[in-house]
Amino acid sequence: MDKNIKGAWILQHGQKLQATTNQDFDSISFAGKCGKFLSAISAESQEKISDKQLSALARANYISVRTDVPMIIEELKRQRLILPGVGGIEVLGVTGKEVLKFTATIFEESERESFEDAVIELSEATSDFPITETLAVDFISDTFKLSKADAHSTLLVGSNIGFFDTESISSSEKLIFNGNLFRREDARKISAVLSTLNAVETQNLSDVNARLNDTGCLPLNGIVKILGEKLFSQLHSIGMFDVNIVGNESGQNSFVTRPAAFSKFTNSIADDALDLAKALVASLTYGMTVSSYYRGRINAISLLMQKLIDGGTVGPATAIGSDYQALEYKGVVKVIPANGGMFRMRLLKPEVGRLALSVIQSGNITGEAVDNLPGAKVTSYTAPEVTREFCRKNSTEAVKLKTRNLLNEIRTGGLNK
Structure with missing residues (x-):
């Protein structure tokens, strides 16, 4: 997967993890916080950031000043993105695309679980076209060497967190899709x-x-x-x-x-x-x-x-x-x-x-x-993803049924009619 794409998914999933107490996806969570904080403190040109500004930007982005910031700063130093200074730091000029690449690099250099790679890969796949749960389990099981039980568990936990969405299309099958479905005109x-x-x-x-x-x-x-x-x-x-x-x-x-x-x-x-x-x-x-x-x-x-x-x-x-x-x-x-x-x-x-x-x-x-x-x-x-999740969680059964039909049509392209 392209590093920009991977970094984008890590950032999006990291933000969703911030709203949970889940500890299973620690590498995604940490890399996501690093990318989010780097984006908040950086500009396209080199900038000086005081300790007070660092703390304020951390709090504004829901990043703990006591527990998260010291580890993030150390990681950004290791990536040679910041320089220590008196009363603050200097942040090297970083574009948005570079933020994504460094986010992906931080994740790739971590000691992560294989199911963390699986949810990122599946998120990208289902943002292009919905797939059935059966296909999703087979895909991540084969690609990331997970047992079928672990693959099922990954899908369940991932959908509960909001990495991707699921809708039942029969008594024994679900459809896995992603809210970025219409990001590209199709x-x-x-x-x-x-x-x-x-x-x-x-x-x-x-x-x-x-x-x-x-x-x-x-x-x-x-x-x-x-x-x-x-x-x-x-x-x-x-x-x-x-x-x-x-x-x-x-x-x-x-x-x-x-x-x-x-x-x-x-x-x-x-x-x-x-x-x-x-x-x-x-x-x-x-x-x-x-x-x-x-x-x-x-x-x-x-x-x-x-x-x-x-x-x-x-x-x-x-x-x-x-x-x-x-x-x-x-x-x-x-x-x-x-x-x-x-x-x-x-x-x-x-x-x-x-x-x-x-x-x-x-x-x-x-x-x-x-x-x-x-x-x-x-x-x-x-942001849009937050409002979309709220909409889905609060939708009526009638709306969810129509949504299910819409997604089924997207999956088949109306070719089964």
Whole structure:
């Protein structure tokens, strides 16, 4: 498997393990934390990070300062990614793709269990096409020299953690699939889903897809109004839509993107493994569509974003000091104090900015240039995979039955009709 792809799966699985007490996948967990922390503290150019900043970034990314950070720092030193300094460290310039490669390297150099390799390989296989549990057991048993009992146990524990999803398709068989199914535009997968819908649902879905293709990102309530809660839940649960949640003191706002919107500019899970571009797109869309006028609604963004991508800073503005905390936590932007209680902002990850800007510019939500980045306060961000898991866990039996049928159609491509 390509190292970028493997690193992306390790990061995604590592984040899921952080929400559990499971100790079976220790190598995935540690390598995932290393990659997540490296992403948070690094930029494309070499950066100095104080001990205080290290602790703050660790806490913001749910990494224990006492138990995790010392081991992670030692590993990053061993990989020659950081240099010790007085009162902090220096982090060598690292791109997002390099973060993924080092994450994979850390995992590969660990003393890991063979079933840890198995869940990564199976995750990639089922993100392309669902397979039956019988085939999955045979695949990981033969490939990783596991007994059939251990292979079954690996599938059960992996699906409980959320490495992949399962749906019963008969009394004796389950379907194994992955939420990254629609990350790449695939006419066969789309047509398989459409073949299960009635004429009204098909028309409504076509309408929603057209609007998202035009715009890139839209508020959730508008999408649900067109599709209805039941149909949206079905399509969301199998990964046809991504739901991104941004939050602040006023509450939470949800926005919908399509994985295919990003696949115009990327072609795998590796290109936005930590959902950083989605976080940036959702934050900017909030500023353009929801943020109140008195905060300074964003009317345009292209030239400002290009300035950031080119290495420039925006500001000074008072609002910058509080409005982009979610992006600060993830190491996407750096907020710099200026005079008079104002702040400037610099983009630490130009590749994330380029992907986000491409998605935004592919739609029609950009306009005339503005002088400063207006307020669009976002203090928290919930990624698509988290919202998709919540949707599946809380779906009704009727919705789960329809989901099962949709996945069966995707698996066969409608060829058995």
